[in-house]
Amino acid sequence: MSERNAGLLGCGYQLPRRVRRNNDPVFQCLDTSRNAQGIYQSVLFRDLDRRHCLGPDESITDLVTGSCRRTLDSAGVAAEDVDRLYGYVSVPEYHAPNALYQVHHDLGLGPEAMVVPINTEQANFLSGMVHAAEAVRSGSATYCLVACGSNWSQHIDYSQGHSTCIGDGAGATLIGPSDRFVVIDHGTRANTSYYRAATMATRPLTVHSRRQLPVDGTGMPVPTLELNQSGVEVVSSWIKDGIPELVNRILARHDIRGDQITLITYQSVRILLDHWAERIGPKTYVDTLAEFGHMISATYPVNLAHVFDCVATEYLVIAGVSLGMQLEAVLLQV
Structure with a gap:
């Protein structure tokens, strides 16, 4: 069987409603000192103005689902015609399974549509595109959704310089037989x-000179990023x-x-x-x-x-x- 072109048929994205600016109180604990190597980490992350961050009434899984719906609408393809769902929702609610399975359910994908979580943080989307294109080219799938969402603003040590650049969001694309946006x-x-x-791991943080374990709204420990x-x-x-x-x-x-x-x-x-x-x-x-x-x-x-x-x-x-x-x-x- 000869291979066919695999291209992008549509795209969509969805961002949280809340916008965090540079003067947000969360950045008041930022460490602006020079480290042992003479680097001001807070200065590395600059030229930022806005980031979208999840509010208490928002779910990253819902945003991923919304971005997939927009993608399918832009491509003119029905959810029941999707053969595979690649991607990742991060940081996931559970160690396993990944919330990509919940996205499958919420979208109403067919029971034969394969869910393929890919945890190559942070390049999950690129890995998913490669695998989806290979599946379409080989004829083992016709339509593959690739979707990723990140809620890392909730998993950051806000005393560290990298915290100033983190925003949340979700996006998706549909890959299928096409001569446009062909993965070559x-x-x-x-x-x-x-x-x-x-x-990304569960670890104690230093906040106002005190060591404490970060917890979520239910009192359970949450993982945080360390660079x-x-x-x-x-x-x-x-x-x-x-x-x-x-x-x-x-x-x-x-x-x-x-x-x-x-x-x-x-x-x-x-x-x-x-x-x-x-x-x-x-x-x-x-x-x-x-x-x-x-x-x-x-x-x-x-x-x-x-x-x-x-x-x-x-x-x-x-x-x-x-x-x-x-x-x-x-x-x-x-």
């Missing part, structure tokens, strides 16, 4: 020696140079120039965005750092849906990084 290549590059550089010193170092070295090296290698395989692409990347650190713009040289760089902040795994589908109807280049590249550490990039022909 992808690549990865792993450096797992940094496995412990950035981790240790090797994490700060990997951001400013391996990730900084690895993203353009990976993207440029994929482009070179197809004789594509930077000025032929629209680029969507990991967003959180301004100096990285500026560096990648210089090294890759895209015609259009989707930069929503000030508007949305860093939405972890939702960064990629939200930004894709945000510009989906106005991409004016011949190619689109989405590049990100997982906490593992693994870089991923996907090349699409528009």
